[in-house]
Amino acid sequence: MSEKNSSKSLPLSFVEGHEKFLESDYAKNPALFADLASGQSPKVMWIGCVDSRVPAERILGAGLGQLFVLRNVANIVPPLAADEASVGSAIWFAVDALKVEHIIVCGHSNCGGVKALSQLGKASFDPMLSSWVEYAIPALEDFDGSSLEDLERANVVSQTEHLLEYPCVADAVAEGRLSIHSFYYEIGKGKLEQYDTEKKAWSYLARS
Numbered sequence: 328m329s330e331k332n333s334s335k336s337l338p339l340s341f342v343e344g345h346e347k348f349l350e351s352d353y354a355k356n357p358a359l360f361a362d363l364a365s366g367q368s369p370k371v372m373w374i375g376c377v378d379s380r381v382p383a384e385r386i387l388g389a390g391l392g393q394l395f396v397l398r399n400v401a402n403i404v405p406p407l408a409a410d411e412a413s414v415g416s417a418i419w420f421a422v423d424a425l426k427v428e429h430i431i432v433c434g435h436s437n438c439g440g441v442k443a444l445s446q447l448g449k450a451s452f453d454p455m456l457s458s459w460v461e462y463a464i465p466a467l468e469d470f471d472g473s474s475l476e477d478l479e480r481a482n483v484v485s486q487t488e489h490l491l492e493y494p495c496v497a498d499a500v501a502e503g504r505l506s507i508h509s510f511y512y513e514i515g516k517g518k519l520e521q522y523d524t525e526k527k528a529w530s531y532l533a534r535s
């Protein structure tokens with residue numbers, strides 16, 4: 328093998344982690360896996376950031392097949408007019424094909440994607456990253472440059488507004504079969520907050 332094509336093995340902990348998954352998750356409930364192989368019926372879609380510190384399934388305690396997950400830089404839902412097929416097709420599949428009943432858009436603290444958004448036009452970074460975070464420019468409307476956390480939260484609310492531009496989402500919400508949620512995850516505390524659109528306020532996720 329030439330040096331150019333050589334690659335290192337995965338860290339052993341991940342190989343061991345997969346062995347543990349087979350020995351525990353699979354071995355304890357092979358019927359679940361057979362069932363999952365025949366189809367999926369998640370009730371919730373999660374649109375979150377790619378950040379390694381914000382694992383949707385872990386944070387919500389979701390099992391296999393329970394969460395339909397879409398992750399991208401800065402948890403962005405491009406405006407419908409952008410005609411961005413990756414996010415658009417996932418939303419359509421979740422809402423029209425799988426009939427999810429909830430969509431969560433979740434932002435988080437210390438978000439590198441939102442930091443890039445805050446620096447658009449001021450700092451230079453990868454052109455692909457620039458063109459992606461430009462979809463979130465509407466979130467900058469009230470940003471005065473002082474608080475990245477405020478922008479992270481505004482970005483979540485802005486993305487949920489974009490979500491409602493998608494006809495399948497708007498129809499499902501109007502018919503009362505789909506609810507949209509704006510979440511914010513505080514990495515240092517491990518806690519989720521939820522945005523109340525009427526009170527325009529955030530509070531920790533709790534039983535109602």
Ligand SMILES: [Zn+2]
Nearest residue numbers: 376378438439
């Ligand atoms: Zn992020």
